[in-house]
Amino acid sequence: MSQAGKEKVIIIGGGIAGLSAGIYALKEGFDAEIYEKNPIVGGECMGWNRKGYHIDNCIHWLTGTDRGTGLWQVWKTVGAIDENTEYAKTSKFYSSRFEGREVTLWNDLDKTQAELIAESPEDEEEIRKFIEYVRYAEECVIPSIKPLDMMGIRDYIEMGKGMANMPKVMKEYGKINCKQLGERFKSPVIRKMMSDYLPEQYTAYSLLVSYATMTSGNGNIPMKGSLAMSLRIADKFKEMGGVIHTSAGVKEIIVKGKRTEGVKLEDGTVVKADHVISAVDTDFLFGRLIDRKYMPKELVKAYERRDAYPVTTGFQAAYAIPSDFSGEDTIFFDVDPITIGTRTFKRISVKNYSYDPSFAPEGRAVLQANLIQTDADYDFWNSLSREEYVQKKAELSEEITKRIVKEFPELEGKIELLDSWSPLTYNRYCNAYHGSYMGFVTTVGNKQMRFKGVVKGIDNLYVAGQWVMSPGGLPIAVISGKFAVQRILKKQGRSIEI
Ligand SMILES: Cc1cc2nc3c(=O)[nH]c(=O)nc-3n(C[C@H](O)[C@H](O)[C@H](O)COP(=O)(O)OP(=O)(O)OC[C@H]3O[C@@H](n4cnc5c(N)ncnc54)[C@H](O)[C@@H]3O)c2cc1C
Structure with a gap:
């Protein structure tokens, strides 16, 4: 308990997941403190200055910039974006050059279709199919209301309402990888393009969903870049009363019986807490901060099967x-x-x-x-x-x-x-x-990596971060912070509708 009589949540890691967990914890009436090992928060959502230039090193697209989505609401709640956010005026996903030819996946799907057919009329049928399925994939929604395992039938019906066509995309492009997708085309440059952006062993489905995020207008890039976005979230957390300790690496999560009492920092300081949320890399959590024996079996499998679950x-x-x-x-x-x-x-x-x-x-x-x-x-x-x-x-x-x-x-x-x-x-x-700067890659024939953000055997320890659900990335990081707080609320018998 804090001096104000509030329960205290310690969050390890000041990346997007940790910052999000902090904001949702404060929103629900907890005291929240973030411990971050670096001098600055943001984690992999980062940028830095060199010789008068700013190197922006994260956001190629931010899923959830469409105001109609639940994810937009989460980004707004954490202070990342709002109605006034200015976005970069980019017109394409990417271009591929090969043997003197160049093709582009434009944000405008009609333009892409026309360009690809002009490039390779003999691929017309496959091109039209690809474009049609990208349109279907625009329906894809990342669950942001509550964790999947807390959803009831009504929640699933609600979530599935706008996604009637997603099973088709899964069926047609979920069983082949990007290389095999390329092989469906005769044009050498289109073949190359299909396995350029994502590593070629990624499921083709992932490429369609990523491209659809751009074409649907749900994957814009906020101006001023990644670090600025991380700092906006940190500012919101501080304005709400949260405390961020930087250059304060956590060395150990203190476990007594079936509970954690808090954390020990690198400098030996012990900080007590009622609840601990780990928002650091899971390989580091299970092995360095607590014993590896606590690692959920889904994760153990992914770490052991390097070919089936590669990283990027x-x-x-x-x-x-x-x-x-x-x-x-x-x-x-x-x-x-x-x-x-x-x-x-x-x-x-x-x-x-x-x-x-x-x-x-x-x-x-x-x-x-x-x-x-x-x-x-x-x-x-x-x-x-x-x-x-x-x-x-x-x-x-x-x-x-x-x-x-x-x-x-x-x-x-x-x-x-x-x-x-x-x-x-x-x-x-x-x-x-x-x-790795994403979660585990989903390869063909292997289940998407996902685990509940709880630790069996330690009742008040929760896990957030991009590793809780493939493919990781910023949306998974931000919702996992919210979900970790919902898991605390659920355990306390409180409403999880936050
Ligand atoms: C080049 C690049 C491009 C990307 N492009 C995109 C994109 O376009 N769209 C997208 O959605 N995602 C993108 N990502 C991925 C995205 O950046 C990550 O998925 C996301 O930032 C991960 O957030 P996280 O909070 O889960 O983890 P992290 O950012 O890794 O945060 C973990 C934090 O914990 C801290 N920490 C670690 N150990 C300790 C300790 N012992 N004590 C205290 N603190 C500790 C770390 O310093 C870090 O700040 C990109 C990443 C990179 C690098």
Whole structure:
């Protein structure tokens, strides 16, 4: 109990999930304190400054910007966005170049359909089907009212009302991966495009749902970027009376019998609480903060089966470029092979951030390159000594720069490296498992990873964060914070309608 006689909730981790849990806890009359190991909150929803530029490193799309959705209400409640939020004026999901051709997934589905058919008339039937199913996928709703296991029949009926066509999408594109989706097309550039954005072993269904988020207008990018959004949520939490302790890493969750008494910080301080919500990476929670024996069986299975449940991370480099650079938004293209450890990469993407002038001085913009990485790449980076790591990072950045200039000769002499970072960066900064910045990938034939955010054997410990439900990302992070508070309320016999 706090001095005011309120029950106290401690939240470990000040990412989006932790901040959301804090706000919902305060809203329901608890005292709430967040303990974050870094000097700043936000976790993976982050950005940083280099040489007068801002490197925005998260939001490519924010699911839930459509005001008609329940998720919008959650984002509004936590102070991330509201009716006055200004969004980036972007027109496409991404473009793919291959063998001298270029195609684009525009936010305008009619435009995409016309462009793809013009590119490859022999694929017309498959293209029309793809577009039709993306329209169906626009109906997809992320449950945001209450956790699935707390939903009754009426809730399911309500949620399913607008989603009549989703089972069709699941049936047609849930049993193939992105590579197999590509193979349905004869055009080489369309084939490439289908497995460019998501790692090719992702279910094709995920690609359709992601693209549909953009085409439906439910996946906009708030101006000023990711860190600004995290800070807006933190400000709301503080305005409501919440306390954030930064540079305050938690070392241990103190367990006595079937309950937690609170947490021990890295500096040895013990902080007592009535309830603890962990909003850190689950690999770190189960093993470092509490004994691994508490890990739910669904998670154990996912961590053990690396091929069935891979994770996604990246090697990224940010550059300063002129703002009149012709490459718009995100473009994938072939490059001379680049070897990292045991794997060789032949395609990379660049994303032009010129849509937000606040990221760069006038006349300039930030360009980011991303080489998608996975578990094996993480192992490689992790095997290097400190000196080897620094050298490899510099070498790779140099190699990527050369390839960008080869693809876009207009950048010759006009591109300057600002920073580069690897899967290890995410691990160091956020304790992220294998450097992952999403949850477990759902691969064909394997159940989507999902577990209840409770810990069997510790009654007052709850789990929030992107790992509670695949594919993770910001929407899962924000709702999992709300859901953790609903689980406390349920246990107390209180209403969970919040
Ligand atoms: C490049 C990139 C692009 C992305 N693009 C998108 C996108 O377009 N759309 C989307 O929806 N999602 C996107 N994501 C994913 C999104 O950023 C994450 O899913 C989300 O931010 C995860 O939030 P979280 O709160 O669950 O976890 P985290 O952000 O990892 O938060 C956990 C927090 O806990 C802290 N912590 C860890 N250990 C301790 C400890 N011992 N004590 C105290 N604190 C601790 C960490 O420092 C961190 O702040 C992207 C991520 C990246 C990196």
